[in-house]
Amino acid sequence: MASTRKRIWGWYFFDWASQPYNTLLLTFIFGPYFAEIAIGYYLGQGLDADASAAAAQSFWGWGIAASSVLIAVFAPILGAVADTTGRRLVWVWFFSAFYIVGACALWWVAPGGGIEILYWAVTFFGIGFIGMEFATIFTNALMPSLSDHDELGAISGAGFAFGYLGGLLALIIMLGLFVSNPENGLTYLGLNPLLGEDAETQVGTRIVGPFTALWFILFMIPFFLWVKEPRTSPVRFEPGRVLAQLKQLLASLRFRNSLKAYLASSLLYRDALNALYVFGGVYAKGVLGWSIGQIGIFGIVGATAAVLAAWIGGKMDRRFGPKPVIAFSIVVLILVCSVLVGMTRxxxxxxxxxxxxxxxDNLLFICGALIGAAGGMVQAASRTMMVRHTTPDHATEAFGLFALSGKVASFVAPSLIAIVTGISGSQRIGFSPLIVLFLIGLILLVWVNPKGEQLR
Incomplete structure (x- = not known):
């Protein structure tokens, strides 16, 4: 049996292994690349530049929303199944396969294709995204068993910091070895791209999918070697019992005011934060005309800030509790969104x-650093706050509900961005609904008990 220290480090390695899906694929490399090829497609259909950018942003947003709906529907059910049977690691294995297949398939998203290549992109991105989200649910559910209650805030913060560090290193490798600078054909470390410069097929950018999958496979090894579940007696799977347990959990929310307020608050502020991640690269490309390499450097700045802030936030969480950390982070994100809405060149x-x-450009870099810092802090503290509203025996079910709250309205932010962008004809004004979502989430925190449902 692995020592407690090894179990904690093994648990950290899930964040290290999985973070590149967010850093490389969702936000800084593949997301902007998808926008680039989608804009090219819509320009070929006769739309002007602004309309093409808006259409590309909308297509990407609805693809993310579709994946999120599936996550919202199945997350609490799978959580109940895992808690009923006492098995969690097997689900991490299972959904890791989704992650790998989805990421690898992005290699075939090449420029110059028709509408079918856009559907291929969002379909396989969605498969990998679903795999990452579901694997995260079951991994988060293992957290209460890692240490004493008082140490979980620091563990959660350190885990996110370690994960962001992994995402940062992966981003540096991509920019330094594969992605070429359009000005000179070299990588951003001044080297010849490993796969060669090919502006037509974008091989240096498309490799990000297989690279992300390989990274995950390699760095999940410590997780599967060191993280073990307590031995339990086999329990026969009974669908009726699982659904009854889930129904009971949902019905109990009527009497759990703190949890109910927290789930509603996190539903809104996490949706707004995810929208910042999803559309941040698209914003930089459309409003300021940045290249994918510039967006990648923007990501390095944000990820570096996230590493430091998540670690510091974990220390603050241990000292003051997660609620003040969440509130402070939301205020920072509101200020950042206000700048984004009001900024042009x-x-x-x-x-x-x-x-x-x-x-x-420098102002947007500052905004990126603040998004990374506040985002890292709020995600780590949110995980701790959820732990304060559950018990180890029901952790997977609770985190399934947490995922449900994060995905049930995940179409709201992308839809509002698309609607406001269409009405205003401005990508930057399209970000204004995020301010409202963050603000309502902050107000709802008033009804959240700082100690959750814990007795101490």
Whole structure:
């Protein structure tokens, strides 16, 4: 049996292994690349540049929303199944296969294809995204068994910090060895791309899918070697019992005011945060005209801030509890969104910027660092707050409900962004609904007990 220290480090390695799906695929490499090829497709259909950018943003958003609906439907059911049977690791194995297949298939998303290549992209991205989200549910459910209650905040923060560090290293490798700078054909470390420069087929960018899958396979080894479940007597799977248990859990929310308020709050602020991740690269490309390499460097800045902030946030969580950390992070994200809505190359909320300088670029880099920092802190603290509302025996079921709360309205932010973007004709104004979502989430925190449902 692995020692407690090894079990904790093995658990950390899931975050390290899985984070590149968010860092490389969702936000900084594949997401902007998808926008690029989608914009090219819509331009070929006769749309102008602004309409093509809006259509690409909408297509990507609805693809994410479709995956999120499936996660919302099945997450609490699978959580109940896992808690009823006492098996969690087997589900991590199972959904790891989804992660790997979905990521690998992105290699075939090449430029110049028709509408079918866009559907291929969102379908297989969705398969991998579902795999990552479901595997995360079962991994999070193992957290209460790792240590004493008082240490879980620090463990959660350190886990996220370690995961962001993994995502940062993966991003540096992609930019340094594979992705070429369009200005000189070299990578962003000044090297010849390992797969060669090919502006037509974008092999240096498309390799991000298989690279993410290989990274996951390699770094899940410590997790599966060191993280073990307590031995339990085999329990026969009974669908009726599982559904009855899930129904009982949902019915109990009527009397669990703190949990109910927390799930509603996190539903909104996590949806808004995910939208920042999903559309951040698209914003940088559409509003400021950044290349994929520039967006990747933007990601390095954000991920570096996230590493430090998640670790510091874990320490703050242990000292003050997760609720103040969540509230502080939301305030920071509201301020960042306000800047994004009011910024162009020439000005920010009426304050003039020199369009010939890098002032707007530097401001967006600062925003990226703040998004990374606040996002890292709020995700780690959110995981701890959920632990305070459950017990080890019902952790998977609770985190399935947590995933449900995070996905049940996940279409809201992408839909609002698409609607407001369409009405206003402006990508930056399209971000304004996120301010409202963050603000309502912050208000709902008032009804959340700082100690959750714990007795101490």
């Amino acid at each position: 020439e000005q920010v909320w009426g304050i003039a910027l020199d369009p010939a300088s890098n002032q707007s």
